Amino acid sequence: NAGVTQTPKFRVLKTGQSMTLLCAQDMNHEYMYWYRQDPGMGLRLIHYSVGEGTTAKGEVPDGYNVSRLKKQNFLLGLESAAPSQTSVYFCASSSRASQETQYFGPGTRLLVL
Amino acid sequence: ILNVEQSPQSLHVQEGDSTNFTCSFPSSNFYALHWYRWETAKSPEALFVMTLNGDEKKKGRISATLNTKEGYSYLYIKGSQPEDSATYLCAFPNFGNEKLTFGTGTRLTIIP
Numbered sequence: 720n721a722g723v724t725q726t727p728k729f730r731v732l733k734t735g736q737s738m739t740l741l742c743a744q745d746m747n748h749e750y751m752y753w754y755r756q757d758p759g760m761g762l763r764l765i766h767y768s769v770g771e772g773t774t775a776k777g778e779v780p781d782g783y784n785v786s787r788l789k790k791q792n793f794l795l796g797l798e799s800a801a802p803s804q805t806s807v808y809f810c811a812s813s814s815r816a817s818q819e820t821q822y823f824g825p826g827t828r829l830l831v832l
Numbered sequence: 833i834l835n836v837e838q839s840p841q842s843l844h845v846q847e848g849d850s851t852n853f854t855c856s857f858p859s860s861n862f863y864a865l866h867w868y869r870w871e872t873a874k875s876p877e878a879l880f881v882m883t884l885n886g887d888e889k890k891k892g893r894i895s896a897t898l899n900t901k902e903g904y905s906y907l908y909i910k911g912s913q914p915e916d917s918a919t920y921l922c923a924f925p926n927f928g929n930e931k932l933t934f935g936t937g938t939r940l941t942i943i944p
Contacts, residue, residue, distance in 0.1 A: 767931050
């Protein structure tokens with residue numbers, strides 16, 4: 720039981736390049752989330768999904784797209800990376816939003832030059 | 833967007849001392865209040881999910897209380913140890929109950 724895993728752990732991109740971050744969970748959770756962590760800003764929600772085939776915007780969705788084609792996977796895409804997207808990205812999952820714990824992945828550190 | 837506020841932003845505590853900090857949240861439409869512990873270079877880990885007014889939960893030397901009528905929760909650490917150094921986050925669900933809004937955290941440093 721691996722919990723929540725994220726791929727890759729670290730990546731360096733040039734401005735304008737694209738990439739996809741993969742989040743996978745093996746807990747059969749319905750809800751999945753992508754957050755970014757920046758100094759002094761805490762965790763900010765980028766996009767989330769309440770089930771397979773559904774996605775919704777969070778607090779800071781601009782510049783990102785997501786897909787949830789399979790229940791266990793939640794992909795975060797950057798179509799044209801910008802230096803402002805340099806951050807640590809965390810994926811999380813939970814069985815229900817409000818009364819169940821969110822389980823976090825180990826994070827992906829992204830540097831955009 | 834809901835306001836979840838935590839205070840203080842940072843705290844330095846001598847090893848062995850006890851400490852506490854606060855999370856404030858909207859008192860209307862309460863569903864639950866989450867506490868997470870976030871060590872540097874790791875990912876957040878759940879401490880408590882609190883749902884009932886007056887609730888008190890405990891995990892070792894860490895405990896939390898909840899007042900939903902006035903919209904606050906306290907996290908207490910008794911006899912602080914160096915391994916307690918971390919950022920402590922609280923989080924509150926949105927009205928639609930689908931996502932959490934996180935506070936910016938209280939960064940706790942234990943001085944040996």
